[in-house]
Each structure stands twice: as C-alpha cells, then as structure tokens.
Amino acid sequence: MRVAVVGATGAVGTTMLAIMGARNFPADEVVAFASERSAGRQLPFGQNTLTVEPLSEQAIAGFDLALFSAGSSISREWAPRFRDAGAVAVDNSSEWRMHDEVPLVVAEVNPEALDGHQGIVANPNCTAMVLLVALAPIERAVGIERLVVSTYQAVSGTGQKAVEELRAQARAVLEGAELPAPEIYPHRIAFNVIPQVETFKDGDPYTTEERKVIGETRKILGRPDLPVSATCVRVPVFTGHSESVNIRTREPLSPEGCRDLLSEAPGLAVVDRPGDALYPLATDAAGQDEVLVGRIRTDESAERTLNLWVVGDNLRKGAATNTVQLGELLIERGLLSARA
Amino acid sequence: MRVAVVGATGAVGTTMLAIMGARNFPADEVVAFASERSAGRQLPFGQNTLTVEPLSEQAIAGFDLALFSAGSSISREWAPRFRDAGAVAVDNSSEWRMHDEVPLVVAEVNPEALDGHQGIVANPNCTAMVLLVALAPIERAVGIERLVVSTYQAVSGTGQKAVEELRAQARAVLEGAELPAPEIYPHRIAFNVIPQVETFKDGDPYTTEERKVIGETRKILGRPDLPVSATCVRVPVFTGHSESVNIRTREPLSPEGCRDLLSEAPGLAVVDRPGDALYPLATDAAGQDEVLVGRIRTDESAERTLNLWVVGDNLRKGAATNTVQLGELLIERGLLSARA
Numbered sequence: 307m308r309v310a311v312v313g314a315t316g317a318v319g320t321t322m323l324a325i326m327g328a329r330n331f332p333a334d335e336v337v338a339f340a341s342e343r344s345a346g347r348q349l350p351f352g353q354n355t356l357t358v359e360p361l362s363e364q365a366i367a368g369f370d371l372a373l374f375s376a377g378s379s380i381s382r383e384w385a386p387r388f389r390d391a392g393a394v395a396v397d398n399s400s401e402w403r404m405h406d407e408v409p410l411v412v413a414e415v416n417p418e419a420l421d422g423h424q425g426i427v428a429n430p431n432c433t434a435m436v437l438l439v440a441l442a443p444i445e446r447a448v449g450i451e452r453l454v455v456s457t458y459q460a461v462s463g464t465g466q467k468a469v470e471e472l473r474a475q476a477r478a479v480l481e482g483a484e485l486p487a488p489e490i491y492p493h494r495i496a497f498n499v500i501p502q503v504e505t506f507k508d509g510d511p512y513t514t515e516e517r518k519v520i521g522e523t524r525k526i527l528g529r530p531d532l533p534v535s536a537t538c539v540r541v542p543v544f545t546g547h548s549e550s551v552n553i554r555t556r557e558p559l560s561p562e563g564c565r566d567l568l569s570e571a572p573g574l575a576v577v578d579r580p581g582d583a584l585y586p587l588a589t590d591a592a593g594q595d596e597v598l599v600g601r602i603r604t605d606e607s608a609e610r611t612l613n614l615w616v617v618g619d620n621l622r623k624g625a626a627t628n629t630v631q632l633g634e635l636l637i638e639r640g641l642l643s644a645r646a
Numbered sequence: 647m648r649v650a651v652v653g654a655t656g657a658v659g660t661t662m663l664a665i666m667g668a669r670n671f672p673a674d675e676v677v678a679f680a681s682e683r684s685a686g687r688q689l690p691f692g693q694n695t696l697t698v699e700p701l702s703e704q705a706i707a708g709f710d711l712a713l714f715s716a717g718s719s720i721s722r723e724w725a726p727r728f729r730d731a732g733a734v735a736v737d738n739s740s741e742w743r744m745h746d747e748v749p750l751v752v753a754e755v756n757p758e759a760l761d762g763h764q765g766i767v768a769n770p771n772c773t774a775m776v777l778l779v780a781l782a783p784i785e786r787a788v789g790i791e792r793l794v795v796s797t798y799q800a801v802s803g804t805g806q807k808a809v810e811e812l813r814a815q816a817r818a819v820l821e822g823a824e825l826p827a828p829e830i831y832p833h834r835i836a837f838n839v840i841p842q843v844e845t846f847k848d849g850d851p852y853t854t855e856e857r858k859v860i861g862e863t864r865k866i867l868g869r870p871d872l873p874v875s876a877t878c879v880r881v882p883v884f885t886g887h888s889e890s891v892n893i894r895t896r897e898p899l900s901p902e903g904c905r906d907l908l909s910e911a912p913g914l915a916v917v918d919r920p921g922d923a924l925y926p927l928a929t930d931a932a933g934q935d936e937v938l939v940g941r942i943r944t945d946e947s948a949e950r951t952l953n954l955w956v957v958g959d960n961l962r963k964g965a966a967t968n969t970v971q972l973g974e975l976l977i978e979r980g981l982l983s984a985r986a
Binding site: 452453454456458472473476477480492493494497498499500501502506509511512513533534535537539541542543544546548550552561580581583585586587588589600601602603604605606607608611613615 | 792793794796798812813816817820832833834837838839840841842846849851852853873874875877879881882883884886888890892901920921923925926927928929940941942943944945946947948951953955
C-alpha cells in the first residue's frame with residue numbers, strides 16, 4: 307500500500323499527515339509531494355520524517371492511493387495522471403467535485419457513492435462538509451424542504467498565508483500602527499467581517515463558495531433540486547467554520563427530537579445547554595474531528611422549521627479528516643485493488 | 647432648551663455628545679450626568695467641556711429633554727423622574743421599548759409615532775435599528791411576509807469594557823500569552839464567534855437580544871404578527887453590526903427594483919458592486935450615520951425572496967445618532983412644549 311500526499315506542506319496537507327499518523331493509516335509507504343520550492347523539506351509523520359518530493363511523471367508511478375490538497379490547477383493536471391498510473395486520487399480541491407462520474411463523499415453521509423468511482427473521488431468543500439454532517443440525519447429522518455444558511459468562516463480555510471495576514475493585521479490594529487495592505491483578501495479581515503468568500507464569477511451575484519455550498523449539498527444528499535440559500539462570510543477566526551442554519555423539514559421534527567436524532571448520528575456532538583452558555587464555538591471545534599451542533603430550536607416564524615448552529619474544524623473534518631477517511635473507506639471496501 | 651445627557655461617559659454617551667456637537671443640536675444648555683464615580687470628569691462638547699454631574703432629585707429639575715444611555719436600571723428609575731419633572735426622556739435602554747404607551751421610533755421609519763408620547767420615548771435596539779432602516783422601505787413598497795436574520799455583532803454594542811476585553815484577549819493570543827479569563831462575555835471573543843448576545847432567560851431557547859430583534863421589528867413596522875426568525879451572534883469586531891437578511895415579500899421585487907428603492911430611502915447607502923469587491927463592511931460603516939446595504943440578490947430557493955447584507959454603526963445610527971435625531975424631531979414637531 308503506497309500512498310502519495312500531494313500538497314503536503316499546506317495547511318490541509320500537514321493536518322492530513324498528522325491525522326494519518328494519529329490514526330495509524332494502513333500504508334506501507336507514504337510519499338509527500340509539494341511544489342519544487344518545498345522539495346527537500348522534512349515533514350514529521352508519526353515517529354518518522356518524510357522528505358518532500360516534487361511531482362514528476364516518474365515519481366508518481368506505483369501508488370495505490372493519492373490524497374490531494376494542492377489547489378485546483380494541480381488537481382486538474384495530476385489527479386488524472388495518478389489515476390492513469392494506477393492509483394485512486396482523493397481530491398480536496400473543487401476541480402472534480404461536480405463531475406457526474408466523480409463521487410463526492412462525506413464519510414458519514416454517503417460512503418456508498420464510492421463504489422462507482424472511476425479513479426478520482428472528490429472531498430467536499432469545508433463549509434458544505436460541516437453542514438452535511440449535521441443535515442444528513444435530518445434529511446433521512448424527516449426530509450428537508452428548504453435551507454437558509456449564513457456562514458462565519460475561518461481564515462485557515464484560505465490557507466496558511468491568510469492566517470499570517472490576519473495575525474499581521476490584528477497586530478497592527480492593536481498597536482495603532484499602519485495597516486499592511488491586504489494581499490489575500492480584498493479587504494482588511496482583522497476586527498472586520500467580509501461578506502465575500504472566494505470570488506464573484508461572470509456577473510453572478512453569488513460567490514463561487516456560495517455556489518459550492520448549494521451545489522455540493524444537493525449532490526451529496528442526492529437532491530438536485532433542493533432549495534438552498536447561502537450567504538458565505540469570512541470572519542477573523544483562525545480555525546473553525548460556524549454556520550447559522552434555518553431548515554424547513556417535510557415532516558415535523560421537534561427540537562428534542564432533533565437533539566436525540568443528532569446525538570446518535572456519527573461524526574457529530576450535540577452541545578446544547580444554552581442556559582449554561584454551552585453551545586458550539588469555533589475555539590472548541592478547532593482541533594477535533596467531530597462537528598458540533600447546538601442552539602437547536604423551533605423557528606416560530608414558519609411551519610416545520612428549526613434553527614441550528616453548526617461548527618466544525620475546517621482543516622480537519624472540513625478537509626483533511628474526511629480525505630483520510632475516504633482513503634480508509636476505499637481500502638476497507640476493496641476499492642483500490644479493484645482497479646489493478 | 648435645557649438638555650440632559652444621562653450616561654454621558656459610556657460608549658454611546660460620548661458618541662451622543664460628539665454627534666450633538668457636530669450637528670449643532672439646538673440646546674441652550676447641555677448637562678452631562680453619569681454615576682457618582684465619574685462625577686467631576688470633564689467631557690468635550692463642541693468647543694466647550696462639560697463637567698459630569700451625578701443624578702439627584704434636585705439636579706434633574708428644569709429640563710426640556712433628557713437623552714438616556716445608562717442601562718435599564720437607571721432608565722427604569724430616572725426616566726419617569728425626568729418626565730415627572732417636566733422633561734421628555736428619550737431612552738436608549740430596553741426598559742421602556744415594549745410598553746404600549748411608549749413610542750419606539752426609528753427617525754427615518756416611524757417619526758409619526760412620536761406624536762402620541764406620554765413623556766418617555768424609546769430608542770430601538772441597535773441590531774433592530776440597523777435592520778429597520780433597510781426593511782422599512784421594502785415593507786412600504788411591497789410588504790414583507792417573513793424574515794430570517796443572522797447577525798454579526800460588534801463588541802462595542804456591549805460597551806467600553808467589552809472593547810477592552812477583546813483588545814486584551816487578542817493581544818494575549820497574538821503573543822502566545824495566557825488568556826485573561828473572560829469577564830464580559832461567557833467565552834473568549836478574540837478570534838472566535840459566540841452564538842449568544844445578551845442572555846437566555848427563563849429557559850427560552852432564544853436570547854433576550856433575539857427577542858428584541860423580533861419584538862421591536864414588529865412594533866416599529868406595526869406588524870404584531872410578522873414572522874421573524876433571528877440568530878444573534880457576537881463577532882470580534884470593534885464597531886459595526888453586520889446582518890445577513892433573507893426576506894420574503896408579499897409582492898415580487900427584483901434585486902434591481904430593491905436597489906432603486908433603497909437608493910432613494912433616507913439614512914441608507916446602497917453599496918453593491920460585488921464584482922469590484924464593493925459591499926457593506928463593518929470597517930466602512932463605523933463612524934458614519936448611514937446604514938449600508940448590499941449583496942442584494944434573488945434567493946433562488948423560494949418565491950419572492952431576496953438576500954441582503956446590511957451593516958450599520960451600532961454606536962451611531964444603532965444608538966446615539968437615532969437618540970439625537972429623536973430629540974431633534976421632538977423639538978421640530980413641538981412635542982416638548984406640548985407637555986409644559
């Protein structure tokens with residue numbers, strides 16, 4: 307079992323290696339790939355270290371599995387090459403997610419979708435992922451009729467440089483120093499809120515991130531026409547995406563019923579004693595694999611509608627953890643050797 | 647015209663004095679009141695300074711107008727005393743807002759409600775205020791059927807100490823120092839998001855802030871049964887409340903129609919060229935009186951529904967500016983002398 311980790315030096319890549327180490331990922335060999343610039347760097351992996359290699363046609367031969375988190379253009383080019391060289395690629399970029407022949411899978415939600423893969427499997431967007439872990443049990447139990455989501459997204463979702471930008475700006479504001487010009491975001495993010503995540507493309511009033519949340523939610527739930535409204539917002543948080551979710555269900559579901567349902571669901575922890583100031587927080591979600599859900603309450607403004615507050619670590623369950631889980635599922639289900 | 651400013655040393659009180667100075671508020675004399683502890687402090691007012699006085703039965707005689715921003719318990723006790731001594735009290739606390747005989751007024755929205763006052767007039771909650779400036783023109787033009795609001799609220803809404811808490815915590819996080827224990831909020835607010843604004847009372851799953859947004863929106867629009875859902879969230883921003891608003895209207899309204907409507911409405915500025923990264927930001931709203939609205943777009947998940955992003959300065963239009971405007975309106979409309 308030879309496993310490639312592509313984009314190993316990034317925010318998600320390093321988390322992926324840490325999670326594989328901690329979970330004793332069943333690999334005989336792990337090879338870390340990154341850009342030419344990072345080649346030769348040493349990365350910790352369990353008790354060992356890995357030496358970063360650059361991608362090349364020769365280097366990618368003989369892998370069973372390739373876990374990608376290196377951005378869309380790398381995935382566009384190199385996921386098919388790994389596939390053609392005999393590996394299954396699990397891709398964390400948005401490049402392949404909406405292709406019909408590519409399964410888009412949340413490990414706890416639709417693992418059966420992996421069965422039909424054709425060499426490339428996609429890991430969902432971090433915001434959609436966190437949302438789906440909480441929504442899927444509700445969809446199964448009572449059906450979802452409509453969703454209105456507003457997000458509070460952490461900067462590490464953008465990458466390491468965004469984390470540094472937030473730190474540098476926050477320091478300047480606190481010291482009363484001149485603000486460094488924003489480079490990663492279009493505006494200052496420190497002590498601010500930016501109602502734009504990713505880009506506005508071709509005059510669309512929704513951002514590409516909002517389109518991902520809508521499109522990926524539909525694909526993962528197998529509900530191509532599910533009514534979903536999304537407003538994606540960046541907040542000055544390092545790690546942990548929070549989401550305010552308004553859900554109309556097909557059949558009635560009480561807050562107590564919802565709490566019971568979600569308490570038993572995989573990958574979720576219900577944190578919902580608001581009177582004791584217990585509800586999901588980004589600072590609590592950061593560093594753990596479970597998605598937290600709380601503030602479950604009846605929306606009195608409409609029939610069969612609940613409000614929820616959902617928070618997940620965008621680097622872990624939102625990205626690295628699910629990628630590693632998909633690798634494990636592919637191995638367990640014998641879906642790698644099937645291609646040999 | 648003798649005007650009292652009660653709570654003059656607080657975050658809203660100092661802003662109130664600055665705004666009165668800048669607008670040449672038509673007062674012959676302004677007296678600044680605050681707690682015993684602040685008595686004797688000098689406060690700037692226009693070209694002059696005011697000396698802070700403590701509240702006492704003798705000191706409150708002979709005023710025409712008293713502008714309050716000193717918290718509910720002070721307002722409960724002292725607004726009726728000022729009223730009984732012949733003044734009209736404009737109160738910025740939540741104490742009197744929902745009393746039937748007390749007009750709850752946004753200057754641009756329902757100034758006519760002042761006419762029936764009985765000596766106490768209430769200034770709305772900052773989150774409701776910012777929302778109402780944007781909603782009222784829509785309600786008038788096409789009617790509102792339902793609202794789903796998620797907020798991103800600044801710490802200065804809580805007061806000066808919350809601003810200091812955010813600064814101290816942020817500094818500790820950036821320096822890797824031990825975090826001071828939170829005193830103002832139940833959890834760390836720096837680089838975090840807290841889905842609780844104000845308190846959970848008597849087992850209600852909605853916070854008192856969320857109840858204010860719902861109840862005050864209904865009262866100001868004169869729609870006691872308007873379906874409103876609110877999720878109020880504190881974010882690490884110093885000043886500027888942002889709100890993600892989903893509105894179903896009675897009659898259809900296109901995004902273009904909505905933009906035109908709001909462009910002509912008082913107290914509002916439309917900032918809506920997302921392709922050029924132009925949309926309302928807390929950092930832009932802070933320090934100005936206009937409420938900013940943008941990201942106006944069709945919600946494709948439902949009939950006759952729009953999404954908006956609304957941002958306003960919680961200390962200015964959300965509190966001090968409107969209080970001063972209500973004072974001006976009471977003078978202009980001859981509603982002070984009417985009581986003499």
